[in-house]
Amino acid sequence: MKIRNAEILCVGTEILIGDIVNTNAAFISEKLALMGISQYYQAAVGDNPVRLENAIREALGRCDLLIMSGGLGPTYDDLTKETAAKCMGRRLVLNEEALENIKKIFAFRGKEMTRNNEKQAYIPEGSTVFQNGAGTAPGCAIEDFENGKIIIMLPGPPFELKKMFSEQVMPYLTRFTDKHFVSKNVNIFGMGESEVESRLKGFMEDSVNPSIAPYCGDGEVRLRVTASSKTVEECESLVTGAIERIKASEVGSVIYGVDTTLARALVDKLSAFKKTVAVAESCTGGLISKRITDVSGSSAVLGYGVVTYANEAKVKLLSVKPETLEKYGAVSEHTAREMALGVRAISGSDIGIATTGIAGPGGGTAEKPVGLVYLGVASDKGVRVIKLMLKGDRDRVRVLASSNALAEALREI
Amino acid sequence: MKIRNAEILCVGTEILIGDIVNTNAAFISEKLALMGISQYYQAAVGDNPVRLENAIREALGRCDLLIMSGGLGPTYDDLTKETAAKCMGRRLVLNEEALENIKKIFAFRGKEMTRNNEKQAYIPEGSTVFQNGAGTAPGCAIEDFENGKIIIMLPGPPFELKKMFSEQVMPYLTRFTDKHFVSKNVNIFGMGESEVESRLKGFMEDSVNPSIAPYCGDGEVRLRVTASSKTVEECESLVTGAIERIKASEVGSVIYGVDTTLARALVDKLSAFKKTVAVAESCTGGLISKRITDVSGSSAVLGYGVVTYANEAKVKLLSVKPETLEKYGAVSEHTAREMALGVRAISGSDIGIATTGIAGPGGGTAEKPVGLVYLGVASDKGVRVIKLMLKGDRDRVRVLASSNALAEALREI
Numbered sequence: 001m002k003i004r005n006a007e008i009l010c011v012g013t014e015i016l017i018g019d020i021v022n023t024n025a026a027f028i029s030e031k032l033a034l035m036g037i038s039q040y041y042q043a044a045v046g047d048n049p050v051r052l053e054n055a056i057r058e059a060l061g062r063c064d065l066l067i068m069s070g071g072l073g074p075t076y077d078d079l080t081k082e083t084a085a086k087c088m089g090r091r092l093v094l095n096e097e098a099l100e101n102i103k104k105i106f107a108f109r110g111k112e113m114t115r116n117n118e119k120q121a122y123i124p125e126g127s128t129v130f131q132n133g134a135g136t137a138p139g140c141a142i143e144d145f146e147n148g149k150i151i152i153m154l155p156g157p158p159f160e161l162k163k164m165f166s167e168q169v170m171p172y173l174t175r176f177t178d179k180h181f182v183s184k185n186v187n188i189f190g191m192g193e194s195e196v197e198s199r200l201k202g203f204m205e206d207s208v209n210p211s212i213a214p215y216c217g218d219g220e221v222r223l224r225v226t227a228s229s230k231t232v233e234e235c236e237s238l239v240t241g242a243i244e245r246i247k248a249s250e251v252g253s254v255i256y257g258v259d260t261t262l263a264r265a266l267v268d269k270l271s272a273f274k275k276t277v278a279v280a281e282s283c284t285g286g287l288i289s290k291r292i293t294d295v296s297g298s299s300a301v302l303g304y305g306v307v308t309y310a311n312e313a314k315v316k317l318l319s320v321k322p323e324t325l326e327k328y329g330a331v332s333e334h335t336a337r338e339m340a341l342g343v344r345a346i347s348g349s350d351i352g353i354a355t356t357g358i359a360g361p362g363g364g365t366a367e368k369p370v371g372l373v374y375l376g377v378a379s380d381k382g383v384r385v386i387k388l389m390l391k392g393d394r395d396r397v398r399v400l401a402s403s404n405a406l407a408e409a410l411r412e413i
Numbered sequence: 414m415k416i417r418n419a420e421i422l423c424v425g426t427e428i429l430i431g432d433i434v435n436t437n438a439a440f441i442s443e444k445l446a447l448m449g450i451s452q453y454y455q456a457a458v459g460d461n462p463v464r465l466e467n468a469i470r471e472a473l474g475r476c477d478l479l480i481m482s483g484g485l486g487p488t489y490d491d492l493t494k495e496t497a498a499k500c501m502g503r504r505l506v507l508n509e510e511a512l513e514n515i516k517k518i519f520a521f522r523g524k525e526m527t528r529n530n531e532k533q534a535y536i537p538e539g540s541t542v543f544q545n546g547a548g549t550a551p552g553c554a555i556e557d558f559e560n561g562k563i564i565i566m567l568p569g570p571p572f573e574l575k576k577m578f579s580e581q582v583m584p585y586l587t588r589f590t591d592k593h594f595v596s597k598n599v600n601i602f603g604m605g606e607s608e609v610e611s612r613l614k615g616f617m618e619d620s621v622n623p624s625i626a627p628y629c630g631d632g633e634v635r636l637r638v639t640a641s642s643k644t645v646e647e648c649e650s651l652v653t654g655a656i657e658r659i660k661a662s663e664v665g666s667v668i669y670g671v672d673t674t675l676a677r678a679l680v681d682k683l684s685a686f687k688k689t690v691a692v693a694e695s696c697t698g699g700l701i702s703k704r705i706t707d708v709s710g711s712s713a714v715l716g717y718g719v720v721t722y723a724n725e726a727k728v729k730l731l732s733v734k735p736e737t738l739e740k741y742g743a744v745s746e747h748t749a750r751e752m753a754l755g756v757r758a759i760s761g762s763d764i765g766i767a768t769t770g771i772a773g774p775g776g777g778t779a780e781k782p783v784g785l786v787y788l789g790v791a792s793d794k795g796v797r798v799i800k801l802m803l804k805g806d807r808d809r810v811r812v813l814a815s816s817n818a819l820a821e822a823l824r825e826i
Contacts, residue, residue, distance in 0.1 A: 014628050016452045017596075018443025019637060023434050025457070030431025039429045040464050043456040044438070051453050074607050075627065076618065114611040134804070136607075157630070159805055183430075194487050194549075198527040205489065214488070215427050216570070224432060279699075279720070285706025286692075286699035289720040293698025296774055296807055303723025304730070307692070307702040310716025313760065317717070317730070347726065361709055391547070392572055394709055 001148050003176040005038045007063040009055055011071035011080050012156060013046040023158050024069045031170060036179035036228060037065065047077040056087045060149055065176075070156030072137035074116040081140075084151050085124035088142045092122040095129055098138040105136055130168040135160040141172065150176070182235035183226040186246055189219070189262060189407045190254040196221050199250045210242045219400045220262075262406035263291040263298075269413050270301035270351075277409055278304040278347035280318055280339040282330065283357035283373060285309060287402045304347035308339070318342030318354075331356050331368050333385045340376030341383055352378040353409050357388070359397045373401045377408050414561050416589040418451045420476040422468055424484035424493050425569060426459040436571050437482045444583060449592035449641060450478065460490040469500045473562055478589075483569030485550035487529040494553075497564050498537035501555045505535040508542055511551040518549055543581040548573040554585065563589070595648035596639040599659055602632070602675060602820045603667040609634050612663045623655045632813050633675075675819035676704040676711075682826050683714035683764075690822055691717040691760035693731055693752040695743065696770035696786060698722060700815045717760035721752070731755030731767075744769050744781050746798045753789030754796055765791040766822050770801070772810045786814040790821045 008028050014020045025042055032039055041062065045055040052071075059066045071080030085092055099121035106113040120137045123129055130139035137155040144150070152169060154161045188196060193216040197204060200223075204212045210227035223246060227238035247255060257265040270277055279288045279302070289305035292298050306317045311330055314320040320338040328334040336356050344352025357373030364370035371390040376383060386408060390400045421441050427433045438455055445452055454475065458468040465484075472479045484493030498505055512534035519526040533550045536542055543552035550568040557563070565582060567574045601609060606629040610617060613636075617625045623640035636659060640651035660668060670678040683690055692701045692715070702718035705711050719730045724743055727733040733751040741747040749769050757765025770786030777783035784803040789796060799821060803813045 013626065014637075015439070016442055016455060017446040017637075017639075018439045018441070019626075019628050019635075020630065021434060021436050021439040026428070026431045026434040028431070029429055033430040040461070041456060041458055041468065042429060043454060045454055048453070055454065075610055077626075109605075111605065111608065114607050116611065117607060159809055192522075192524070194527050194530060195524065197488055198529065213426065213432075213490075215432050217433065222432075224427075224430075226430075281699075281702075285711070285715075286694075286702030286718055286720070287706075289694075289699030290697075290703045293700075293720070293722065294808070294811075298698070299722050302698075302720075304726045305699055305718075305720030305722070306730070307699070307706070307715075307718030307720075309706065309712050309718070313717045316759070317719070346729070395707070396572055398707075 001064070001145050001176060002178065003037055003065045003150070003173070005040060005063050006032055006065040006067060007039060007059045008042040009059055009066060009068045010044040011047065011052060011068060012044070015044040016046050024156065024161050027158070027162055028067055028069070028165060031165060034181055034183060035170065035173060035177055036181040037173070037177060047071060047079060049079050049083055052079060052083045053087060056084060056151070060087070064148055065150045065152065067152045067154065069154045069161055072120065072139070072153060072155045074114070074120055074136070080153055081122065081124060084142060084153060088124065088144055088151060090124040090126065090142060093125050095121050095123040095138060097131060098123065098129065101131055101138070102136045128172065130164050132160055132164060133167065134163045139164050139169070179228060180230065180232045180235055181226060181228045182232060182239050183224060184239050184243065185259050186223040186225065186243055186255055187257045187260055187265070188221040188223065188251065188254050189256055189403065191221065191251065192216070193221050196223070196251055200246065203245065203249070207242060210238045212242060219403050256407065256410060262403055262410065264295050266406050266410050267292060267295040267298045267301055269410060271297070273413055275350040275413055276301050276303060277351045277353065278302070278343045278349035279306070280343035280352065280354040281305070281307050282309060282314070282339070282355055283359045284355045284398050284402045284405070287398050288353065288355065288405050291402055291406065304343065304349065306343060314339060318346065329368070331358055331372060331374065333374050333387065336374035336376035336385045337383050340378035344378040350379060351409055351412050352376070353405050355401050355405055357397070357401060359394045361394060371397050373397070375401070375405055375408060377412050379412050381412070414477070414558050414589060415591060416450055416478045416563070416586070418453060418476050419445055419478040419480060420452060420472045421455040422472055422479060422481045423457040424460065424465060424481060425457070428457040429459045437569065437574050440571070440575055441480055441482070441578060444578060447594055447596060448583065448586060448590055449594040450586070450590060460484060460492060462492050462496055465492060465496045466500060469497060469564070473500070477561055478563050478565065480565045480567065482567045482574055485533065485552070485566060485568045487527070487533055487549070493566055494535065494537060497555060497566060501537065501557055501564060503537040503539065503555060506538050508534050508536045508551060510544060511536065511542065514544055514551070515549045541585065543577050545573055545577060546580065547576045552577050552582070592641060593643065593645045593648055594639060594641045595645060595652050596637060597652050597656065598672050599636040599638065599656055599668055600670045600673055600678070601634040601636065601664065601667050602669055602816065604634065604664065605629070606634050609636070609664055613659065616658065616662070620655060623651045625655060632816050669820065669823060675816055675823065677708045679819050679823050680705060680708045680711045680714055682823060684710070686826055688763040688826055689714050689716060690764045690766065691715070691756045691762035692719070693756035693765065693767040694718070694720050695722060695727070695752070695768055696772045697768045697811050697815045697818070700811050701766065701768065701818050704815055704819065717756065717762065719756060727752060731759065742781070744771055744785060744787065746787050746800065749787035749789035749798045750796050753791035757791040763792060764822055764825050765789070766818050768814050768818055770810070770814060772807045774807060784810050786810070788814070788818055788821060790825050792825050794825070
């Protein structure tokens with residue numbers, strides 16, 4: 001059988017009452033898109049057997065492959081397997097390997113296995129089982145080749161789901177697909193979505209294969225370029241051609257990379273030039289360091305970071321002059337300059353970046369409102385300070401300030 | 414008209430191909446739950462007019478209130494308003510106030526308004542308009558009181574949607590509801606979901622109003638206690654009673670707060686005791702400082718943080734002895750101890766916390782595998798080091814290490 005289209009059905013009242021953000025749907029969607037399996041619809045339903053059954057039957061009426069996540073836990077309201085098995089006319093049977101895995105995990109954790117955990121080892125009869133390498137609940141695929149329908153069930157915890165999907169479900173699915181897709185993101189910082197699209201309008205509208213779609217968030221724009229073809233090589237070539245055209249356009253100057261992030265692009269460029277960066281943070285409170293060290297391999301380019309929330313810390317760790325703080329205040333061009341110079345000096349790094357600003361919600365004045373951030377960048381070229389006026393709540397001001405800092409550091413290399 | 418149940422329909426191909434995580438659905442769901450509006454089903458559909466129309470008609474067949482997000486942008490594939498208006502038999506008309514708002518935003522940004530932005534000012538005839546305080550696309554509600562149906566359309570960017578929903582849509586919706594809900598979360602760290610549930614099993618199963626539901630993620634467990642009643646006071650009293658019972662149970666010792674986070678609980682407790690904390694981070698790379706400074710008001714309790722990724726930084730900023738690094742290595746009990754003592758000393762804080770470990774994916778050995786983290790905690794009681802063996806990828810190891818650090822700091826006060 002060939003899978004033409006899939007749907008995702010996430011199970012859990014916690015989704016419907018907004019207790020969790022559905023990251024599983026996004027993860028699975030991205031992988032399905034890469035495998036060339038179309039998805040036109042996705043849904044979430046609560047832990048209610050009647051509504052769950054209706055949702056499964058409706059989805060199976062529209063798609064060949066239904067991927068479900070959640071509701072495989074040990075608790076009494078976890079009903080996904082029972083309900084899916086009912087829809088496919090199967091009964092649940094004990095899977096010995098799954099039971100062994102559950103026992104092992106409890107032994108490793110040094111915790112007592114509770115009776116309700118055994119329930120997790122029961123699987124719909126005749127299923128392909130995906131053992132759980134990171135948790136207790138096994139996943140499985142119930143196949144009904146006669147009617148061309150497959151239901152895959154995956155555990156809800158994102159870490160378990162991701163591991164199982166990448167390592168077991170994707171290889172399993174390749175036997176049911178024959179089309180290839182390649183998708184790449186052109187990363188842009190420093191130009192809004194409307195402006196990007198306006199400058200590329202004709203080109204974007206005319207692009208069918210590869211298609212070009214703009215996405216924005218946290219002050220960044222991504223252009224997703226996606227090609228489909230019978231071979232991966234042909235997809236790659238189509239995508240590369242479109243990216244070259246975008247780079248050569250008016251948008252070219254604000255592109256900072258392809259399939260990357262500001263932090264990763266910075267780590268990569270510093271590594272390539274054998275340079276280092278050090279970070280001094282006031283209003284961003286560690287976020288810049290955190291984003292840089294999110295990148296594996298960042299230890300080669302970042303050795304030092306300081307969070308100088310207190311004025312005293314700015315003086316003690318960064319040698320900011322007490323007079324500067326007194327005369328101009330902690331949130332000032334002068335302080336940002338001395339912080340950047342200070343962190344560069346103490347660390348012996350090639351580039352020093354610093355932030356000081358008002359993240360809010362408190363602390364703003366008419367003269368220095370919430371959202372005012374000074375960004376210092378020091379290098380062997382000297383030191384410069386950028387004044388930012390950022391709109392948004394505390395989180396957003398901090399994220400945008402850190403993104404601007406990463407972008408300026410990138411520019412400085 | 415009274416709204417009994419709602420559905421959310423998020424529009425955007427970017428959701429179906431996994432380009433964005435659907436945080437809007439979680440946000441709206443949480444607010445609806447608090448307003449006592451039930452939601453049994455939620456869905457996402459792409460920017461395709463036929464499938465979008467089908468999804469709207471199906472949802473309207475099941476619910477009284479359909480909340481849609483996304484697809485109000487300036488670009489040619491933004492079709493939500495057009496399609497919803499068609500389903501409700503309305504045409505689009507220019508809203509002058511929305512047009513003025515768009516013009517103002519472009520003037521404020523100092524950018525040229527492109528022709529496609531005008532499209533955003535068109536609204537279904539007779540709608541209640543929600544002007545956008547944070548972006549260009551207005552939202553609106555199309556009401557069909559005769560058939561007891563309302564469609565609300567909101568912009569896709571989360572910051573715009575949240576602001577509009579909280580400030581305008583929630584007050585608008587109160588006229589269509591009459592039941593109150595109160596929900597609180599009991600926060601637990603240091604015990605797994607199965608164990609929590611096992612210890613509270615009878616109580617949780619018997620609890621209908623308030624209901625008690627367990628959620629887990631990132632090493633934490635939350636018990637959500639939700640009561641419904643005709644008055645808020647009665648809800649509060651039901652919830653408080655259940656929380657008291659949970660606190661008095663065997664689970665009581667691992668509860669760190671109600672409706673809080675580890676970082677917020679730490680900031681609150683430090684503030685209450687007029688104490689301060691300083692953070693020295695190696696493997697967590699700024700994440701602990703970032704989590705603490707996420708909390709508004711944290712500047713009163715955290716003045717100093719250092720990210721000492723390099724050995725040299727550990728020596729220079731924290732006075733870790735070079736001999737210690739040589740003899741035991743950077744990832745060792747001894748180094749964690751000296752880092753915690755060092756950051757406490759340099760900052761003059763009451764508590765010093767430090768992390769050093771192998772976050773992975775590289776850098777692990779048989780003796781010191783990925784996931785090994787030493788956590789140092791120094792205070793006037795002395796210094797102690799906790800050895801953690803964490804399972805997961807780089808992100809998860811860092812998150813779990815930082816959560817453990819916050820929990821240990823909380824314990825130390």
